[in-house]
Amino acid sequence: MSADQGIEGNTIKIGSFLPLSGALGGIGSGLKVGMETYIKYFNAELSGEVGGKKIDSIFLDDQFVPEKSYQAVKKLVESDKVFALVGAVGTPGISASMDYIVQKGIPFVYQGSGAPVLYAPPKRNVFPVQPSYIFEGRVMVKFIADHLNGKKIFVVYQNDEAGEGVREGIKEILPDYKRKNVTVVKEVPVDRSMTDFSPVATQIKQEQPDAVIVFAFGGLAVGVVKAAREAGIDFQKIKFLTTYVNSDPIWFLMAGNMWNDIYCGAWASPTTGDYYKNFMRVWKQYSGQKKDPSPYNIAGWIAAETFVEGLKRTQKLFGSITWNNFIKAMETFNEKGGWSGGMAYKLAFKPFNANDKTCRFPQEYLYFVVGVKKQYQLYKQAKTLEELFIKAY
Structure with a gap:
């Protein structure tokens, strides 16, 4: 060689x-x-x-x-x-x-x-x-606290290495928001063997958080969102966020109107x-x-x-x-x-x-899109990329 x-x-x-x-x-x-x-x-x-x-x-x-x-x-x-x-x-x-x-x-x-x-x-x-999923966990908390003005966070995480990454990011950054009283009220794992997500939705209703982080890929995330909708949770009142892994518009085909109002991570520069x-x-x-x-x-x-x-x-x-x-x-x-x-x-x-x-850090910056009428749009209007992106560290 x-x-x-x-x-x-x-x-x-x-x-x-x-x-x-x-x-x-x-x-x-x-x-x-x-x-x-x-x-x-x-x-x-x-x-x-x-x-x-x-x-x-x-x-x-x-x-x-x-x-x-x-x-x-x-x-x-x-x-x-x-x-x-x-x-x-x-x-x-x-x-x-x-x-x-x-x-x-x-x-x-x-x-x-x-x-x-x-x-x-x-x-x-x-x-x-x-x-990194650690970066994404940090940015999700920043977004909830600084943009959505949320304090009580409910975390649904995929029970694997990726899920542990986002949990680590959330845990890392919480002390920075202690003065704002931002806390994680509950963490609930999900895995690929699950077919009934109603117990997760029941716990969300019980906790009444300001925001729910759904760090799960594909069908798992759709299952959690569907169960939450069926449980009557108001997505205007309780904000739902999910990972950039789920940013493909195909989720609107899989979940239909249920995917509206979901905040989804994104990291590729908006093309203009x-x-x-x-x-x-x-x-x-x-x-x-x-x-x-x-x-x-x-x-x-x-x-x-x-x-x-x-x-x-x-x-x-x-x-x-x-x-x-x-x-x-x-x-x-x-x-x-x-x-x-x-x-x-x-x-x-x-x-x-x-x-x-840090010498091999991947991209540190993310932003969010939100589902509106079965398509994604930017979470806010920004004149520059600096205004749009949120830095992990």
Whole structure:
């Protein structure tokens, strides 16, 4: 294995492992379409910025099974000999493969997970992008206290590593709001084996909180919301928040009007101006899709876009693309207040320091959208992104 592997002539080979079939196949497939769209755009219009090199991508289906994730990673690294791993989905498979990835030293850019293991402790070759669930927990409390003026918070959390992350974030920040008397009145776990969420709704009614954090993915979140509606809970009086993982408008198809009034986390920069015009041009020209891009498509776009930004910096700083040069180039993202040149916002990777987890912090900023008439809209009108985004730390 060579630190120059994956570069053959003018081709840079990258690999992704993600669910393309099974229960979560829609998420992985959405990410794949977004990545492919950006890669086609890069190869056709931007490759001159990295010495004329083109990107070739390999996508392996791990079906959201950790053992298959690990085998897919080994194949990509040892058999396909990719230059970098770009784009993965799911905390279990990423966690199962992490020791191997760190041992090999191959660059790993963008993981479809907010698990703290991605940056704490920091790993020199691993560059997480989407916000940590710890960050999201902190931002949710800030939003409830500062924007919704809430004090009593009820937490429904998915009983797994991701759920523990958001709980940790909430616990971290509560002391900052002690003077405002912000408290968590109750925490209730949910898991994928559950089909009856009415006991959760009953407890919410009993506690009468100002806000309910529903940190659960997909059908679990819909189940909690549906049970709360059926229990007669007034979503205008008790505000419901959920994770950015549930930001796809597909939830309006799954839950209908029940999903109205839900505040949902978001982290990709709201697309406006010339960037948005070009993005939509590229989407229509290269995606092969007739519908507008989903959040999963956008996540894939961001994965490829972030990797390419690293390539551009490598070419500019060093003139030759190797693992070491690429990693050093990624470590310049913190300059000028962080990189906001794409859909990510203020990504700020710094030179590696094993004792400083912030050197591999993913995006620290989130904002919220709210369901209105079966579609999302921004939680407030803002003149600048600085006004819109809420910083975790």
